[in-house]
Structures are given as structure tokens and as C-alpha cells.
């Protein structure tokens with residue numbers, strides 16, 4: 001029996017951060033699948049393992065704990081799997097990076113497809129995307145990150161901030177070469193960190209599984225189709 005149940009759609013997107021932390025820690029989990037998620041979302045809140053609006057939802061079966069909201073799930077795993085840094089300041093900064101990553105994927109999907117991408121909207125968004133990338137680059141700079149060594153918040157081993165950073169940018173840039181070009185130019189040290197962390201065997205294996213299970217899919221739906229159209233991807 002696996003240790004965790006994960007409720008997330010059959011795409012990488014927001015759930016991939018949770019999968020990456022679990023994979024990095026060598027944990028096993030069961031993907032409950034799209035119809036189970038839809039069923040759970042439609043259930044009365046009184047019957048939910050944790051009252052929630054949208055997936056991911058993680059159930060830690062041994063501990064009998066259920067959590068929703070991606071950053072809360074990552075915090076739970078970071079603490080229980082000993083992947084959080086030692087000081088309160090670095091723990092807060094870690095969660096700031098996780099929340100930034102969640103903001104970036106909301107922005108890249110125009111808040112889950114409230115509007116569709118057009119060439120004009122994308123052109124107006126590019127400076128903001130570059131600013132996000134430079135926020136990562138500046139964070140790394142302040143903690144001694146170089147193009148080929150170090151971690152986002154310093155330290156000797158990859159932590160939650162590095163796993164989330166690598167997952168955010170590798171998943172996106174592997175699927176959208178236009179964004180990859182912007183990333184390489186705007187945030188070369190973060191791009192180096194992303195390459196190094198994404199190359200760790202458990203994360204490489206997870207990325208290959210996403211390719212196999214979900215193909216080219218990123219976030220899915222009409223919003224992905226409109227993003228692909230404006231990026232020619």
C-alpha cells in the first residue's frame with residue numbers, strides 16, 4: 001500500500017509540485033485519477049477528507065491527515081519529510097518561493113482560464129514574466145547561487161525551494177520553447193539550478209512519467225490551447 005493518496009488531474013501543472021516533493025523524498029503515492037477528483041469535488045463538504053475547492057488534495061494515510069492548497073501541502077511534506085531549512089527566516093522564504101510559484105502558474109493560465117490568451121495579452125505579460133524570473137535570479141544571487149553550483153536559498157542540499165523552483169521552470173520551459181529562451185536570457189543562474197535539480201534521478205524519472213502519462217499536456221483545457229496558439233508551441 002502506498003503512503004499517500006493524491007487527488008490531482010492528469011496533467012503536470014499544480015499537482016506536479018506535490019509529486020516532485022514526494023518523489024524527491026522517495027515516497028510512494030496513489031494517483032486517484034480524474035473521475036475520483038470530480039466526484040470528490042461534487043461531494044458535500046461534510047464528506048470531504050478536508051473541505052476544499054480545487055485540487056491538489058493530499059491524504060497522508062498513515063497519519064490520517066488530509067490537506068488541500070498546494071503551498072499548504074508542500075509545507076506539510078517539507079516539515080514531515082525533513083526538507084525545510086533550519087531557521088524561521090529561511091522557512092518563511094521557502095514558503096514565499098512556493099507561493100510565488102503558485103502565483104506564476106496562476107498568471108500563466110490567466111487564473112485558470114478566466115480569459116484566453118491573445119497575442120496582445122501575451123505581449124503585455126512578457127515584462128511581468130521576466131520580472132518573475134528576475135525575482136528568482138535575485139533570490140539566488142543573495143544566497144550565493146552561481147550558474148553551475150549552489151542552491152536557491154544557500155545550503156548544501158536541495159530543499160523545498162529548489163524542488164519547487166526546478167519543477168516550476170522545467171515543466172514550463174520543456175513545453176514552451178519561447179519561454180525557455182526568455183528564461184535562459186533573464187535568469188541564467190536559476191536556469192542552471194533548474195537543470196541540476198531536475199536532473200536528480202527521482203525528478204528525472206518523474207518528468208519522464210509525466211511525458212508518458214500526460215504527453216505534452218501542461219495545464220490542459222482551452223487555456224493551454226490558447227497559450228500554445230500565441231506561443232506557436
Ligand SMILES: N[C@@H](CCC(=O)N[C@@H](CS)C(=O)NCC(=O)O)C(=O)O
Nearest residue numbers: 014053054055056068069070071102
Ligand atoms: N489555491 C489553490 C488552487 C486550486 C486550483 O485552482 N485547482 C485547480 C486545478 S490547478 C482546479 O481544478 N480548480 C477547480 C475549482 O477551483 O473549481 C491551490 O494552490 O491549490
